[in-house]
Amino acid sequence: MALFVAGLSHKNAPVALREQLAVDDDKLRELVRDIQGAGVLPEVVVLSTCNRVEVYGVADAPGEARALAFRYLCRHRGIDLAGVEPLLYTHVEAEAVRHAFRVAASLDSMMVGEPQILGQVKDAFALAQACETVGPRLHTLFSQAFSVAKRVRSETEIARHAVSVSFAAVELAKKIFAGLARRAVLLVGAGKMSELAAKHLVEQGAFPVYVANRTWSRAQDLARALSGTAVPWDELETALGTVDIVVTSTGAPTPVVTREAVRRVMHGRRGRPLFFIDIAVPRDVEPGVDALTDVYRYDIDDLKQVVDSNLRERAREAQRAEALIEREVGKFLARLGDVEVIPTIVSLRARLEEIRVGEVKRTLARLPEATPETRAAIEALSTAMVNKILHAPITKLRESSRQGAGRSWLELVHELFALGRRS
Amino acid sequence: MHPGLINPAVVGYICAMGLALAYLVQRHELVHRLAVLSTLAGWAAHTVALIVRAVELGAPPFGSLPDAVSVAVWVIVLLEVLIEQRSGLRVLGAFVLPIAVVLILKATTARPATLAPALAGAWVWVHIALALIGIAAFVFNFVGAIMYLLQERQLKLKRPGAFYYRLPALETLDRLTFRTLALGFPFLTVGLLLGALWARTSWGTALTFDPLAFFSLVAWVIYAGTLAGRAAAGWHGRRAAYFAIVGFAALVVTLGAGLFMPGRHGF
Numbered sequence: 001m002a003l004f005v006a007g008l009s010h011k012n013a014p015v016a017l018r019e020q021l022a023v024d025d026d027k028l029r030e031l032v033r034d035i036q037g038a039g040v041l042p043e044v045v046v047l048s049t050c051n052r053v054e055v056y057g058v059a060d061a062p063g064e065a066r067a068l069a070f071r072y073l074c075r076h077r078g079i080d081l082a083g084v085e086p087l088l089y090t091h092v093e094a095e096a097v098r099h100a101f102r103v104a105a106s107l108d109s110m111m112v113g114e115p116q117i118l119g120q121v122k123d124a125f126a127l128a129q130a131c132e133t134v135g136p137r138l139h140t141l142f143s144q145a146f147s148v149a150k151r152v153r154s155e156t157e158i159a160r161h162a163v164s165v166s167f168a169a170v171e172l173a174k175k176i177f178a179g180l181a182r183r184a185v186l187l188v189g190a191g192k193m194s195e196l197a198a199k200h201l202v203e204q205g206a207f208p209v210y211v212a213n214r215t216w217s218r219a220q221d222l223a224r225a226l227s228g229t230a231v232p233w234d235e236l237e238t239a240l241g242t243v244d245i246v247v248t249s250t251g252a253p254t255p256v257v258t259r260e261a262v263r264r265v266m267h268g269r270r271g272r273p274l275f276f277i278d279i280a281v282p283r284d285v286e287p288g289v290d291a292l293t294d295v296y297r298y299d300i301d302d303l304k305q306v307v308d309s310n311l312r313e314r315a316r317e318a319q320r321a322e323a324l325i326e327r328e329v330g331k332f333l334a335r336l337g338d339v340e341v342i343p344t345i346v347s348l349r350a351r352l353e354e355i356r357v358g359e360v361k362r363t364l365a366r367l368p369e370a371t372p373e374t375r376a377a378i379e380a381l382s383t384a385m386v387n388k389i390l391h392a393p394i395t396k397l398r399e400s401s402r403q404g405a406g407r408s409w410l411e412l413v414h415e416l417f418a419l420g421r422r423s
Numbered sequence: 424m425h426p427g428l429i430n431p432a433v434v435g436y437i438c439a440m441g442l443a444l445a446y447l448v449q450r451h452e453l454v455h456r457l458a459v460l461s462t463l464a465g466w467a468a469h470t471v472a473l474i475v476r477a478v479e480l481g482a483p484p485f486g487s488l489p490d491a492v493s494v495a496v497w498v499i500v501l502l503e504v505l506i507e508q509r510s511g512l513r514v515l516g517a518f519v520l521p522i523a524v525v526l527i528l529k530a531t532t533a534r535p536a537t538l539a540p541a542l543a544g545a546w547v548w549v550h551i552a553l554a555l556i557g558i559a560a561f562v563f564n565f566v567g568a569i570m571y572l573l574q575e576r577q578l579k580l581k582r583p584g585a586f587y588y589r590l591p592a593l594e595t596l597d598r599l600t601f602r603t604l605a606l607g608f609p610f611l612t613v614g615l616l617l618g619a620l621w622a623r624t625s626w627g628t629a630l631t632f633d634p635l636a637f638f639s640l641v642a643w644v645i646y647a648g649t650l651a652g653r654a655a656a657g658w659h660g661r662r663a664a665y666f667a668i669v670g671f672a673a674l675v676v677t678l679g680a681g682l683f684m685p686g687r688h689g690f
Contacts, residue, residue: 155451155452157450161588172578174592175574175578175587175590175591175592175593176578176592176593176594177592177593177594178591178592178594178595178598179592270657271657271658271659271660273593273594273660290579293660293661293662294660296578296579298581302581305581305582306581306583309582309583309584309587310583313588320451
């Protein structure tokens with residue numbers, strides 16, 4: 001019985017095909033039961049998200065099992081298997097373990113580090129469990145995958161830094177202000193993106209929210225939507241004096257916040273920093289405000305630059321995560337391997353011990369005058385020989401099973417020493 | 424100080440410094456934990472060395488300037504662990520431990536210290552102890568200022584680098600520099616006053632030239648100015664950080680003068 005995973009993902013299959021193959025939960029229940037019912041896969045979990053469709057299973061012949069599983073899948077979705085078959089990848093044993101760990105830890109995701117995938121894998125596993133298609137091997141694999149994913153999340157920062165412009169702005173604000181609770185926000189102009197940024201800020205505790213817009217009714221509408229207060233357009237400068245974070249996104253052809261205005265405003269602020277998030281193009285805040293102390297201004301290009309840098313930081317962390325997963329795969333296989341080879345080692349020892357004891361008995365029966373010393377020497381000699389002979393094969397068995405290639409060696413040992421059929 | 428006792432402490436601090444710097448480059452949970460362990464081990468060894476020294480002298484273990492610097496390092500390391508614990512500022516060690524290591528190396532390689540005969544009376548011990556706590560606080564004032572300037576620069580340049588990700592918010596750092604100034608200043612002030620009073624009773628005048636006394640007065644004036652600026656004129660951020668650095672430079676000169684120039688503090 002071999003552990004395997006077969007499927008396709010955003011890496012090799014176009015979205016048009018992925019969406020055709022995606023299965024909803026009700027269908028999925030039916031599907032896993034059907035696949036298991038066919039008798040080739042005693043254990044099966046099907047993971048179906050918008051970025052991947054994968055079958056995790058245990059089977060004697062993974063190739064045959066894969067064909068069967070996807071035949072059922074394609075029949076369910078009413079598409080031609082011939083179009084899917086060439087895109088399928090298959091990972092067996094060690095490769096399958098690595099793949100499962102990487103998927104759960106979000107290293108195989110389109111956006112590395114995105115948090116949803118772990119939940120999706122957990123759901124797929126829970127669904128299969130409810131359908132009773134999960135046996136001990138997949139159970140061990142998935143529980144280990146979940147704990148590895150958790151470790152990756154807590155010990156690396158692949159999911160830490162914002163990859164969207166609006167979240168990057170929130171993170172920047174947190175590097176200026178010690179916490180965003182009770183920081184006043186001013187929205188200038190009413191774009192979708194600035195509304196989103198404002199929402200993120202409010203979620204982090206920013207309060208109160210002011211909205212200024214050239215059209216008074218628009219200001220009022222948006223203020224209502226954000227539980228904020230509308231500010232008349234000509235009181236913009238006064239408002240600048242009281243708030244901490246300003247999000248601008250007007251369609252104005254020239255800057256609406258000038259360096260002069262900010263300079264005047266900063267006098268009355270007694271050193272409280274002022275952070276401009278300028279999402280408008282053309283820009284709403286004069287770049288010259290950069291030169292003023294305690295003023296921080298990020299326009300859309302600056303924010304994109306921060307996002308790029310965050311992505312690089314995530315990529316660096318992803319490398320660390322890969323190393324961590326590599327170690328975990330090794331440990332997992334060693335444990336699995338040990339579990340697998342121990343019965344064989346035990347029966348191998350028992351077999352040789354049986355031969356030894358029998359031969360010693362026969363020899364001693366022919367030597368009635370042997371002294372206790374001689375008897376002890378014969379016992380010791382035979383024991384030493386058996387141990388010496390067993391040492392190399394046992395080491396080899398352990399090693400090869402840890403490398404995930406123990407199966408063929410186990411068969412061989414059983415044949416050679418006539419240990420009987422393996423279960 | 425016994426080399427056999429102080430050396431394990433020095434080794435512990437150096438290891439801790441290396442690990443703390445490594446943590447700054449490659450944030451790894453384990454590296455941080457090892458750095459903390461190493462710091463604590465060094466500090467424990469340091470504590471033992473100081474106790475032995477005190478027993479041996481039959482007096483507080485800061486009767487000579489090298490000894491006093493060693494005690495200052497002991498306070499600095501203690502504060503480092505406490506502040507890091509309380510504020511979660513995990514990169515603090517990378518900034519503070521190098522200073523602690525430089526100071527302890529200076530203290531252990533300075534000329535052999537003997538207890539100054541002029542040292543007598545409880546007030547002089549209080550004078551030294553207060554000045555030491557003040558100096559320890561100003562180390563953090565300096566470190567906070569450096570971190571502030573690094574983070575401020577990153578935010579102004581708009582190109583997030585290693586420090587952007589590792590350092591906390593500007594406000595937090597500014598608060599750290601302010602609080603350590605507010606903490607260190609009274610200690611330094613009372614310490615200096617006691618020194619002056621004691622000088623007058625011992626030598627009849629508080630105003631003879633002594634390099635250490637002179638430079639610590641310079642540092643005091645700088646810190647007093649910063650504190651006044653913060654309180655009255657709302658100084659903060661970059662300006663306050665520059666003053667913190669200048670003040671600390673004056674303190675370093677003070678210690679250098681005490682260690683290497685002849686004077687009353689030469690013991």
